[in-house]
Amino acid sequence: MARLGAGGMGEVFLARTASGRPLALKTVHRDLSREPGFAERFAREIRTNDRVRSPWTVSVVDFSPPDTAPQWLATEYVAAPSLADWVHRHGPLPEPAVRCLARELSAALVSVRAAGVVHRDIKPGNVLLGAERPYLIDFGIARAVRDPRRTRTGTVMGTPGYLAPEQATGAVAAAPADVFSLAAVLVYAATGRSPFVARGEEPDLPALLYRIVHDEPLLDGVPDALLPLVGECLAKNPEQRPTAEEVRARLETAGEQEWHRVVPPALVAAAGSREAELRGLLAAAQPPVYAPVAAPPAPLTPPVPPATAPGTPRPAEDLVAAPSRTRKAVLAALAVALVAFVIVMIVPFGGGDGDGDGDGDGKDGTAPAGTPAPSPSGQSPxxxxxxxxxxxxxxxxxxxxxxxxxxxxxxxxxxxxxxxxxxxxxxxxxxxxxxxxxxxxxxxxxxxxxxxxxxxxxxxxxxxxxxxxxxxxxxxxxxxxxxxxxxxxxxxxxxxxxxxxxxxxxxxxxxxxxxx
The missing domain is CATH 2.40.128 (Lipocalin)
Structure with missing residues (x-):
């Protein structure tokens, strides 16, 4: 229904299922799809993703079958901005919201661990600030994509500034790496920067990786109530960090307010407005109708005649364009608004969340291969x-x-x-x-x-x-x-x-x- 944006993995579209569920549909760059072994990695990581089910995560709804090009992934769609986008536009979150974010994300991380999964790319762009709660997204997607950032010690998997030291040196990251990254995200939420970057700095990649491995984090601006725990989570030695379960237990404080009561009112209003726009678009969109493979048996509705049958008043493309014109204005307006809170994909360092160049095929919004064709004369009764x-x-x-x-x-x-x-x-x-x-x-x-x-x-x-x-x-x-x-x-x-x-x-x- 709309093109949301693009990133290092491919393009993102707003889509819907036949029953009307909104989806974030991510298509993979064709050059990635053609890489040897990518299809197997992609399917493996998506199935790993799907094992994580909790109130703080979005579920995989569907993904491309084997030998499909381009490959694609559809997840539940949350009409909310990312933490990266919100802080960039509006500044750090207030202290009560940061404390509540810490509590909610630690619960999300416990659910990740319960599924036996390691995220390995927890960053501000992968945290969505929903109206009811924050969400942690994109489990395992980074591992399916060849990462172009390399050091002498190997491949850097994750986002610089939020990596654990073991990731910065190219080692295989286990569960403690997620705890480190979670703490780095909380520093960003409270201060608007990574714990290894001073305000206004833009260090190059080698310098940033060196700081993560050797320097102490910059924690000025972190709420006093969180400071000791955040410091422990940012320990260089993975064995010295608390577990996700321990972090959650230490953040369970009686009398803490719920998420929707502590976030900025502007955030709640923005999320509500976006959800209303989404509902309007879903209501305006005609349900997709699938072309029958064979004539259904009576008493089912017979298939609609093709556009070339006798008596058809206009070509199929005109029929498609006609309903399209009735929705053109709302689609255009929503597409612009939705780009601001696109579900962010993996992007090269320095590019910013949601930045990318698309898949280069010049067909923005084209349905992925294998999508059944809609009936040219509208929906069946x-x-x-x-x-x-x-x-x-x-x-x-x-x-x-x-x-x-x-x-x-x-x-x-x-x-x-x-x-x-x-x-x-x-x-x-x-x-x-x-x-x-x-x-x-x-x-x-x-x-x-x-x-x-x-x-x-x-x-x-x-x-x-x-x-x-x-x-x-x-x-x-x-x-x-x-x-x-x-x-x-x-x-x-x-x-x-x-x-x-x-x-x-x-x-x-x-x-x-x-x-x-």
């Missing part, structure tokens, strides 16, 4: 109940993930899915999805069972929401994701495709067939 042709039991068998590493992704055998659909109207719980997949080695069933509610029915496509979720094997000690949304399309009378609006299920069936 919605219906209020599940068509009779959908009722029944549908099954599929996927390959599982026998070649997975067994750490970031479980090694599993065949991935069996059964979906049972009953007659029902929009808003009814009218079905269930049961998955069964056994972990190689342990034999555990890692599948989940979900109750499905019909959220939308349009043409030959339904949107189903999982309103409950539990392990298929009730004795299995696994966590099943909650609130999954599914886009289900009847491509043939006895064939359904099942696409998740949550992260892709590796090894799942490509389609389901009607049970006999």
């Amino acid at each position: 919605a219906v209020t109940s599940l068509p009779a042709a959908w009722v029944g039991t549908w099954t599929g068998l996927g390959p599982g993930t026998p070649d997975a590493d067994g750490v970031a992704r479980a090694r599993t055998q065949d991935f069996a899915v059964t979906v049972t659909l009953h007659a029902g109207a929009v808003g009814d719980v009218m079905g269930a999805q049961v998955s069964n997949l056994k972990e190689i080695g342990t034999g555990r069933n890692l599948g989940c069972t979900e109750a499905l509610e019909l959220r939308q029915m349009r043409g030959n496509t339904a949107v189903l929401a999982a309103v409950t979720s539990h392990p298929t094997d009730r004795s299995a000690a696994i966590d099943c994701p909650r609130g999954n949304l599914y886009l289900v399309t009847m491509t043939e009378p006895d064939r359904l495709t099942l696409e998740s609006e949550g992260a892709q299920s590796a090894g799942a069936p490509a389609f389901l067939t009607r049970g006999r």
Whole structure:
């Protein structure tokens, strides 16, 4: 719906799912996509990202399948500025807000550690100042991208000024590096600068890395209540830093006010205004309609004739342009406003958050490869109940993930899915999805069972929401994701495709067939 900006990784667009969820859609530079091994790194890091689920993080919603160019990643969209952008424009946060930011981000870091993940690039540009709470974003993205900044000791992964000493020397960073970077971000929130840069300075990269490794941090301006803890978190030796859990425990103070009560009123107002603009744009945007692969069975709505069929009054491009003109003004205005609070991507040192040159293909706003084409004559009429042709039991068998590493992704055998659909109207719980997949080695069933509610029915496509979720094997000690949304399309009378609006299920069936 709008182009938000660009950075070292690629371009960012404002997008939406078929059910209307706003997304930040990040496309990868084509030269990165063509690098040997990048596709595997990208998929691995995105799956690692998706393991982090908490109130302080944004979830991966979808990402490009293998062999797609350009590659892309879609995450939940937060209509809020980054800490870097806000401080640059408005100055440091007030002391109560800095203390609350420390408490909230330490809780976020605990959730990261609970998922067994190390962020490795905590910086002001990766902290979003939402109206309800701050968010920590872009887990693992930096590790998927080849970083051009190198020193004699190896590759510098992260953002200079917020790196831990072990990162500055090219070592592999573990959990203590995130604690160091968190403290450096808090110094920035309180003072408007990195703890290793004096006000007004712009040291070159070697000088900055030297200071991080050898010099003491500059902590003037940090609130007295936080000063001892911040100093301990910035210890040169990783073993001397407190853990994320210890940091959170020390910041849990009775009587502390909630986030929305301590941030500047202008920030709350700005976030509210942006959210209202986003809601207006989502309401104005026509839901995408997917071109049927084959004529759906009765009584489904028949496919819309193509633009070249007899009786079509205008070419397809004119039809696309017509609705486009009605939204041109709001899109243009929103695109300008949204650039200020774009979800920031990895950028070269000295470039500033959100700065970049795009992917160079001259096609800003073009939908990524594989996006289904919209119907040229507008959206198909919605219906209020599940068509009779959908009722029944549908099954599929996927390959599982026998070649997975067994750490970031479980090694599993065949991935069996059964979906049972009953007659029902929009808003009814009218079905269930049961998955069964056994972990190689342990034999555990890692599948989940979900109750499905019909959220939308349009043409030959339904949107189903999982309103409950539990392990298929009730004795299995696994966590099943909650609130999954599914886009289900009847491509043939006895064939359904099942696409998740949550992260892709590796090894799942490509389609389901009607049970006999």
